[in-house]
Amino acid sequence: MKYTLIYAVVICSSLISCKETTKPKQEVAGTEVVGETNSGSIPISWVNNRVEKAKKRLDGSEAGKVVWDAMEAMGGLNKWYSNGYLSFRFNYQPLDGSVPRDTYQTIDTWSNKARHHSVTDSTAIYGWDGENAWVTSKDSTTFKYNLRFWALTPLYLAAQPLVLDGEGVNLELLPQVNYKDTLQDVVKVTFDSGTGDAPDDYYILYLDAKTHLLSALRYIVSYPGYFPDGGNNPEKIMDLVSRTTVNGINFPLKFNTYWSTEDGQPKGEPITTIELSDIEYQSQLEEGFFERPEGGMLLEGL
Numbered sequence: 001m002k003y004t005l006i007y008a009v010v011i012c013s014s015l016i017s018c019k020e021t022t023k024p025k026q027e028v029a030g031t032e033v034v035g036e037t038n039s040g041s042i043p044i045s046w047v048n049n050r051v052e053k054a055k056k057r058l059d060g061s062e063a064g065k066v067v068w069d070a071m072e073a074m075g076g077l078n079k080w081y082s083n084g085y086l087s088f089r090f091n092y093q094p095l096d097g098s099v100p101r102d103t104y105q106t107i108d109t110w111s112n113k114a115r116h117h118s119v120t121d122s123t124a125i126y127g128w129d130g131e132n133a134w135v136t137s138k139d140s141t142t143f144k145y146n147l148r149f150w151a152l153t154p155l156y157l158a159a160q161p162l163v164l165d166g167e168g169v170n171l172e173l174l175p176q177v178n179y180k181d182t183l184q185d186v187v188k189v190t191f192d193s194g195t196g197d198a199p200d201d202y203y204i205l206y207l208d209a210k211t212h213l214l215s216a217l218r219y220i221v222s223y224p225g226y227f228p229d230g231g232n233n234p235e236k237i238m239d240l241v242s243r244t245t246v247n248g249i250n251f252p253l254k255f256n257t258y259w260s261t262e263d264g265q266p267k268g269e270p271i272t273t274i275e276l277s278d279i280e281y282q283s284q285l286e287e288g289f290f291e292r293p294e295g296g297m298l299l300e301g302l
Contacts, residue, residue, distance in 0.1 A: 041084055041283050042110050051077045054165035063171035066185045066207060070161045073212035075249035080162050081110055083247050087281040089119065090154035094272050099144045104278065106289070107155050113290035114151045118142055126299075127290055128152060133299040134292035146225050147300055148197075157238070158252055158276055160214055161187075161205060169197035176209065177264065179216060187302040197302060198223040200232065204264065212251065214240055218260055226300035235260040238274070246279045253277070 001257055058064030071077055092101040103116040108272055115127035124137040126153035135147055156163055164171070174186040184206040191199040204218035216239050222232035241254040255274040258266035292298060 011066075017205075042081055043083065047078055047081045050081060050165075057169075058165075061171060061173070061267075063173035063187050066173060066187055066212075067161050067164055067171055067205075069212045070205070070207045070214065071165070073250070074162055074214075075245070077162060077165055079248045080159075083109075085109075085279045085285055086155075086279070086281055088158070089275075089277045090158070090252075091275045091277070092154075092272065093274070095270060100282065101145055101150055101154075102257040103169070105154060106285070107152070107157075108290060109155075112152070114155070115290050116151070125293070126151070127292070129290050129292060132292070134296045135299060136293055136296035146223075146302075148302060149225055150222055157217070157274070160203070160217055161207075162249075164189060168192040168199075171192070174204070177206065179206050182215065184215055185209050185212075197225070206264075213243070214252070216240060218264055223302070236271070237264065237266055239266055244279065247281050251276060251279055 017096070018299065055068060058068040071080075074080075081170075085106060085281065087104065087106045089104050090101070094100065102119045104119060105114060105116040107114050113128055113130050115125065118124040118137075121137075121139075121142060124139065124142040126133065126135040126147045128134075128142060128148070133148040133151055135143065137143065143263060168191055170190045170192065172188040172190070174188055177184050177186055187205045187207065189203040191201065193199050200222040202220060204220075205214060206216040208215050211250075216237055218235055218237045220232040220235050221227075222230075226233075236257050236262040238255040238257045239258055240252050242252070244251055244253050253276055255272075256266075256270040257272035257274065258268065258270055261267045
């Protein structure tokens with residue numbers, strides 16, 4: 001997944017308090033709205049300047065205008081960057097019995113940093129400080145997956161299309177399609193060479209033509225840490241099952257992921273389920289929250 005792209009493309013902010021136990025699961029039926037607050041710590045003039053630049057850039061193409069409408073439907077870039085630090089649980093469960101990814105995480109959506117901790121052990125932590133990935137854990141087998149790749153991947157899945165506001169992002173408007181008996185605007189996202197760790201990734205967004213909200217996301221993974229000789233995995237499609245609104249931002253609560261057919265529809269049974277819960281914002285974090293802690297190990301390479 002293109003998590004490192006966000007370094008050049010998006011700059012984010014989020015927080016997770018260390019939690020020893022899982023919070024009660026949120027209901028996923030229908031759409032719910034959670035209380036509005038304004039806990040932003042970024043100067044409003046900075047936010048306004050960034051949003052104005054993004055709107056000008058997106059207004060330059062028909063695809064960009066579609067994406068801007070989708071951003072507005074999701075709550076808007078202004079709210080996204082002024083809400084403060086975002087935290088959530090991201091529970092990624094492959095249905096073939098392979099390694100799950102299940103952490104509480106805190107994301108800085110403005111400066112694009114992340115810190116995760118295990119759902120079962122709050123002392124097992126990894127993160128991205130904006131330049132390097134790191135980990136600290138008493139048990140070296142706690143995280144059996146690529147931590148650099150997964151540091152920001154959950155945000156990039158959960159926050160589409162709000163993460164497409166920056167440089168290095170190319171948008172192409174494709175013909176509309178019918179998805180689940182609903183007409184969809186379709187936008188293909190590609191990346192300039194040198195943008196993030198995996199510029200050969202692409203995403204295809206299905207955006208409801210009436211509500212402008214994301215319905216599904218097609219994508220490939222070409223991350224060199226997984227494909228050192230080039231190439232990518234077969235295309236997948238993530239179907240958005242349910243959503244919620246927190247502090248004015250509309251988030252997915254559940255995705256089912258399938259292999260994609262040649263015409264961009266789900267094929268067979270789901271291969272992965274993804275659930276988001278415990279979504280919240282906070283205005284402040286302790287100093288150095290995203291930095292590698294004393295005794296933490298720097299993770300080199302991809």
